[in-house]
Amino acid sequence: MPLVPSYIKKLNSYKPGKPISEVERELGLKEVIKLASNENPLGPSPKAKKAIQDCLIDIHRYPDASGHALREKLAKMFNIKISNVVLGSGSEGIMSTIMRTFLLNDDEIISSSNSFIGFKVLANASGRKIHWVPMKDHRYDLLRLVDHINDYTKIIYIANPDNPMGTYVTKEEFDAFYKHVPERVLIILDEAYFEYANHSEDYPDSMTYRYDNVITLRSFSKAYGLGGVRIGYGFAHSDLISNLMKVKVPFEPSSLAQAAAFSALDDKDFLSKSLLLNRDGFEFLTKQFQKLKVKYIDSVTNFITTRWDSTEQAILITQRLLEHGIIVRHLASFGWPNYVRISIGLKEENQKLINCMNKIL
Ligand SMILES: Cc1ncc(COP(=O)(O)O)c(C=O)c1O
Incomplete structure (x- = not known):
């Protein structure tokens, strides 16, 4: 064909x-x-289930394309501005928007081999050159990722914690790695399992230090039990977010997903x-x-x-x-x-x- x-x-x-x-x-x-x-x-989450039921009467209407209520709630919760928050159909939806927003012809991607398969699918479909760097002892080998940075590097993806290994990059490791990454390179920190990992003392909760070239992705699919409705969120510098908002599928996520996530946060x-x-x-x-x-x-x-x-x-x-x-x-x-x-x-x-x-x- x-x-x-x-x-x-x-x-x-x-x-x-x-x-x-x-x-x-x-x-x-x-x-x-x-x-x-x-x-x-x-x-x-029972509160999310109830929110979906309450919302059914309005499903002939399109959703709020800006996701205002949920973004505002997340912004308040994490003490940032609404202009720093983006929503998507799952965190994978946001990953897909990131690929379409930032990748140009010769841009390259770096990540760990055999990490999250959803990212691998999107990266391969982008048609860009990808450096898949082997893990060491079932963990991301961040300093070896750094070895692959060149003039064409645009995105580095880190699942923290990783799926399918369940291991995580420590704060110390991330800080040492970050020093070597030029500002023109976007780091995607995928924190889909954040709620579970956050009790580990040396886990780097990326919300406590915000860098201009880091986008944090989180999900309602795991700890909130909403995998089927497809909703996730991302935090980043407002310049990055405003461009993602231009590229995202306009009515994503659905009204049911937005309502469910809004109430799940109260649960x-x-x-x-x-x-x-x-x-x-x-x-x-x-x-x-x-x-x-x-x-x-x-x-x-x-x-x-x-x-x-x-x-x-x-x-x-x-x-x-x-x-x-x-x-x-x-x-x-x-x-x-x-x-x-x-x-x-x-x-x-x-x-x-x-x-x-x-x-x-
Ligand atoms: C590391 C990682 N990131 C993202 C996702 C997908 O999350 P979502 O359902 O929000 O797209 C998963 C799901 O298994 C995952 O393991």
């Missing part, structure tokens, strides 16, 4: 984890647990329940993994990535768990063929996972 640029032809479409309904149908199972996509096992109860459940789940699962001699990467997120001795073993454990009605994520397509990512679930889901692993192993 001559219409399609060669760099697009080369791409493969993103394959998400299997949905529950598909596994139930294929394997004839009644009860399937999904621990594959780092979703909030408690479901959505402090739900947020603390979610974080507590996650912390307990992490403690339980890691203790059990140690007992079962399952190797795992220490994580500050809502998932734990396990490490197997071979690709065959990783495939086998994924398959056997599926047969028991538990969906986990084998990370071959992420570039980690010996690894399986497991989202932290409800107490009883975690227990069932461990019971099944016990049987299988």
